[in-house]
Amino acid sequence: MESSVKILVVDDDPKVSWIISEGLGEEYEIDAAQDGQEAISYLTKKPIGTRPDLVLLDIKMPGQSGLEVLDKIKKIDSSLDVIMLSGHGETQNIVESIKKGATEFINKPFDVKELEIHIRTVLEKKKLIKELSDLKKKMRENQYEDLIGDTEEMIKIKNVVEQVAPSELTVLIRGESGTGKEIIARMIHRFSPRKREPFVKVNCAAIPRELLEAELFGYEKGAFTGANKTKPGRFEVANKGTIFLDEIGDMPIELQTKLLQVLEHQEFVRVGGINNIHIDVRIVCATNRNLEEALQNNRMRDDLYYRLNEITIQLPPLRERKDDISLLVNHFLQKYSLLYDKKPKAIRQETMKHLCAYSWPGNVRQLENLIKQIVVRGDEHIIYESLKGPIPTPFNQQVTLPINYDDGDFKLKNKVGKAVAEIEKNLINRVLMKTNWNRRKAAKLLDISYRSLLYKIKEYKIID
Ligand SMILES: Nc1ncnc2c1ncn2[C@@H]1O[C@H](COP(=O)(O)OP(=O)(O)OP(=O)(O)O)[C@@H](O)[C@H]1O
Ligand SMILES: [Mg+2]
Structure with missing residues (x-):
């Protein structure tokens, strides 16, 4: 831990905070409050950014109980970690406090070294959660950030980009x-x-x-x-x-x-x-x-x-730089596992061989869409269905029209308009899947202009 860790100890027994500050090293900065009221006024006076990293809160205190104080702390700052200090035989309170958002609890009397392990675990977890959410935010913001590829062609392209930019x-x-x-x-x-x-x-x-x-x-x-x-x-x-x-x-x-x-x-x-x-x-x-x-x-x-x-x-088209395929697959697996909160699963070697052998007429976009579906559905077998031709669900299902006949709107134009939009959206989705997202081919099949297809993709927010 680089900077000092700020802890607020809330306990009516002053010995507790004394033992903690003596027992923990110099990298800990301990403040103490002897009851709930003092703790709450301490926290409300501290602006965000200067608040403690952690609160140690006794459950049994005169005046407001630890559970009441916990409620108030969470109202002030729900992200503040609170470790409850409980005496033996207070199981009901422990369950209650976890329900109310306490991060951990520790039995009194405790060993300071044991307490330190708990503190470190809580802070480590907090750091990881923050890193993960920062990473996700960055990924959402920079959808287009990474150009993946380390084949000779791609390295040359990256060099040209750096030179001309x-x-x-x-x-x-x-x-x-x-x-x-x-x-x-x-x-x-x-x-x-x-x-x-x-x-x-x-x-x-x-x-x-x-x-x-x-x-x-x-x-x-x-x-x-x-x-x-x-x-x-x-x-x-x-x-x-x-x-x-x-x-x-x-x-x-x-x-x-x-x-x-x-x-x-x-x-x-x-x-x-x-x-x-x-x-x-x-x-x-x-x-x-x-x-x-x-x-x-x-x-x-x-x-x-x-x-x-x-x-x-x-x-170059993807089929001319097949050595990049496994790199791209792993990149998209990671990207979408993070975005959709799924556990990243590696692709089996045999499946990867299949992916590397395929010709990818829709290039990286087609590969990315396929991996996105695998992550969302948690099943890599759709690769076999989808690369052989049939359109994967949900687009091969009957279209259910989203029409409510009882909403008091009897205008024929409105109702028909909604139905037509739903049919258009589903048909376009199917045809895009069929043509591996080749939009020119799709426009031909749909017998509409390329321009209006692009317009409709945008209008219906068809995922890409
Ligand atoms: N080298 C790459 N590394 C990572 N992602 C890539 C790479 N190439 C393409 N993609 C992804 O594939 C998708 C399609 O890429 P992009 O939109 O840049 O293609 P495009 O050449 O502009 O296609 P179109 O002509 O259809 O507009 C995007 O989601 C993009 O993030
Ligand atoms: Mg483009």
């Missing part, structure tokens, strides 16, 4: 769906001097064409019907930071000219505006499209293509 260069990230393009974009921002400024992501494929220009560049009041006030675009929001233009291959050709102007001069005009707006934004783009084909079909301007192609990071 501090520069102002525009970076184009290419790779199949689920290979980690977004992770790389976020890393570039994090390793750049702009890291404390905004990182703004725009998915060019998910926003309807006619709205994309206004979304990116903002608009002036009255620019079009419904433009009741001036609104800055995503480029302005990203000022001083990084903008991540995802699915750049889906940017309509008319907008590419405007983007090129931003790339060249860091300037643009809002929709319906006349003044040039100057911004300072680093641009990172990504695509899983074949840009060369788009170039040939005149869906991409060649000057933009060459400008974007200055620095390209090409992410």
Whole structure:
């Protein structure tokens, strides 16, 4: 224990705190209170951060009993650990005190060395709980933090990221769906001097064409019907930071000219505006499209293509770096066990072989989703079902429509709307599973545009 441990001893017998402070070493700082009232007023006067690490509380005291005081302490600070000091034959009180939130109890008279072991165990446990919750919080915040992989290709990519991140260069990230393009974009921002400024992501494929220009560049009041006030675009929001233009291959050709102007001069005009707006934004783009084909079909301007192609990071599909699979599996097992409070279970060797041999058309995203399901359901056998084709539960069940006919709402539109949404959500889920989260293939099967599929995934919060 690095710093001193602060303990409050609450006992009507002053000998108890004296024995404790004599018996424990110098690393313990002991304060004493002779009854409940004194203990409560001591604790309420101490602001958070200066309160003791632990309270030792006698059960039998004149005036308020230990149990009453325990209640009050927990009201002041429920995270404060309390060890009850009880005389022999007070079993009922022990049960009561544990129910009320006491961490431990120790019988009187006690041996100070034995007490110290109890204290250390309690504090150690408290430290572990705090570390675990900090870790979980960090993991929730930094979903995209870790780029896992130590194959030669991945090490090269990490080196390129570290080299280009501090520069102002525009970076184009290419790779199949689920290979980690977004992770790389976020890393570039994090390793750049702009890291404390905004990182703004725009998915060019998910926003309807006619709205994309206004979304990116903002608009002036009255620019079009419904433009009741001036609104800055995503480029302005990203000022001083990084903008991540995802699915750049889906940017309509008319907008590419405007983007090129931003790339060249860091300037643009809002929709319906006349003044040039100057911004300072680093641009990172990504695509899983074949840009060369788009170039040939005149869906991409060649000057933009060459400008974007200055620095390209090409992410390999997972099937070309199979040596990373076991590393990724263990990483996701740990990540989701922690997130879902499950005991981490190792994958059997035979199953791991199966995972390493598979071709992963949905790349790391598909692998991550599968491991997430294994952790949640606690059964690795779904690997065999799921990699062979049938869609795992819960998506292979009949859809139960969430309709309440007795809620007084008789509007046909409302009821039908709800039913349609439920069917859409379930069907999209099934098709995504079937196509291993290949969203372009899924859109084709569903016979809807890629854009509207992305929109619906977002709207229905379909897990990814
Ligand atoms: N090398 C990696 N290490 C750890 N996690 C990864 C790695 N690559 C991808 N992932 C995880 O896989 C999922 C998909 O990654 P990401 O969103 O970056 O893919 P993408 O290439 O942008 O795919 P898409 O083209 O479909 O948008 C994410 O949850 C991400 O955390
Ligand atoms: Mg992406």
